[in-house]
């Protein structure tokens with residue numbers, strides 16, 4: 001079923017393979033260039049079912065932590081994105097923009113507003129390190145509004161949906177994680193309250209876009225600050241983490257793992273995506289070294305092409321609904337076609353060179 005069409009909400013995708021969101025730092029001034037347009041177009045042409053863009057920094061003064069990451073807050077940036085969307089659509093592809101707030105990864109002095117510090121739930125950037133600005137209710141309100149208005153901009157530009165980046169230790173994950181959130185208001189305390197930022201953002205987006213527009217959430221147990229961290233120690237915890245955002249109107253969940261074949265909870269062999277779908281019963285994406293033999297700990301390390309038999313079987317068994325492919329789609333834009341035809345030996349293996357240019 002992996003290479004057969006799949007209906008996500010009201011959108012029919014060519015297959016169940018998504019391109020995972022991958023930051024490329026190739027959009028000076030936040031503006032996607034023509035190389036960026038061609039990069040995505042090439043993958044749509046080569047039958048990627050759903051393209052999830054690299055993280056796009058939301059239109060808030062504290063969202064940025066990296067140079068040359070695309071944004072939506074200028075006419076030029078929106079024009080650039082329009083061309084990206086058109087290039088993908090001309091090739092029968094579909095595209096979702098990933099909306100990103102870097103939270104505590106931002107430091108004073110970073111562009112485009114050098115005087116603005118990193119924003120986090122409680123000033124913590126990792127457990128024990130309180131060096132960022134603890135967000136006020138007003139900061140939270142402004143941030144939520146930025147997500148909602150950017151989602152609407154994305155809809156107007158022709159995107160099929162947006163994905164809220166709630167993973168890997170960035171702002172929303174900083175709220176999710178008890179190691180970095182010790183607030184005592186509605187946004188901290190219980191698991192449900194720590195999810196309330198994701199819930200509020202989902203709801204605000206949902207209220208601002210049309211019914212058909214897809215709204216997803218990416219989340220992870222692992223953080224860049226701690227690969228072994230867990231938001232949920234058990235399926236019951238996971239239900240609590242995800243219920244608020246799901247009930248606020250999510251259309252899919254994207255369970256980010258580093259190795260999708262690993263079991264998530266003791267006593268079961270199943271991975272995070274399996275549990276996500278089982279508990280929440282909405283379309284779920286699984287990601288993490290699909291088609292590769294080496295995990296994402298070090299993106300500079302080479303990885304060999306590997307069989308995708310397990311992912312194919314999991315999809316056939318309806319353990320989850322889609323897979324997202326990251327690095328393997330950087331090194332070979334024709335990964336879907338070659339995998340579908342069983343031409344594994346023809347796939348360009350992943351090396352750090354794949355990170356350099358927008359091939």
Ligand SMILES: Cc1cc2nc3c(=O)[nH]c(=O)nc-3n(C[C@H](O)[C@H](O)[C@H](O)COP(=O)(O)O)c2cc1C
Nearest residue numbers: 020021022023054055288289290296299325326327
């Ligand atoms: C160069 C690069 C940039 C990435 N940027 C993002 C990003 O902007 N947003 C995000 O959610 N994940 C990002 N990731 C993580 C990937 O989406 C994916 O989860 C990870 O690479 C594991 O999948 P893979 O093993 O198929 O590469 C990035 C990964 C790489 C290699």
